[in-house]
């Protein structure tokens with residue numbers, strides 16, 4: 270691929286830059302490590318490397334530390350950013366949804382303190398909007414590829430050991446049996462008749478099972494805190510009116526990403 274022209278060169282150079290940054294961070298952590306008080310993932314991994322240094326088969330080595338940290342950055346950045354960008358675009362399209370979240374923020378949090386994650390439990394409308402952004406934005410429609418580790422029979426189909434499978438999330442998220450208007454953005458998909466948040470296991474933006482996204486809790490926390498902090502302080506407006514087509518998910522590579530759009534943050 271080095272000899273083929275195209276935008277992937279930028280991707281490769283950004284990835285290399287990220288690799289160098291992580292290398293520096295690991296070096297700094299090694300120099301300041303206190304094994305009795307790990308500060309973060311890198312410290313914990315370094316401690317495990319030390320514990321397992323006599324095991325020739327250990328997976329806790331420097332190469333895996335660098336790659337795993339790289340993975341966390343790549344898997345955690347684009348997904349959260351795209352979901353948040355979808356959310357803000359949708360709020361431009363539906364100002365009444367934005368106004369209802371702001372009403373809930375004013376009632377539960379007010380303007381004099383920063384939002385915290387515990388607020389989420391009593392902010393039913395905000396929770397429903399975020400869950401609907403996950404469903405509608407559907408940022409990983411193809412999920413990640415898996416491979417069957419033994420011969421499997423599934424609904425009458427024989428799947429031989431070693432076959433790649435794609436457990437699609439896009440079909441799950443648009444199942445008309447679960448969501449009355451699957452292609453429309455509608456927070457009511459997650460609200461009961463009393464306006465309380467209604468869980469629906471049919472939505473699984475983080476997938477399911479043993480390989481479920483390990484960043485789910487972090488992502489949910491980030492999205493709640495970012496969105497409520499922004500809306501506590503700003504009204505979102507745009508000189509452009511966005512259509513249903515503009516907000517519909519657009520596949521870019523294996524991710525859905527929102528269009529580029531104009532957004533102004535007006536202090537409240």
Ligand code: HEM
Pocket residue numbers: 340341342344345346348349352408409412413474475476477480481482483484485487488
């Ligand atoms: C809105 C945000 C996010 C979404 C929608 C999302 C979604 C997903 C999905 C669907 C998978 C595939 C699970 C499977 O193979 O069945 C996955 C895997 C993964 N995610 Fe996330 N993710 C998000 C945020 C994050 C964050 C914040 C991190 C870490 C900081 C993270 C780290 C990972 C990693 C390391 C994997 C691979 C796990 C494995 O292969 O065992 N993700 N994510």
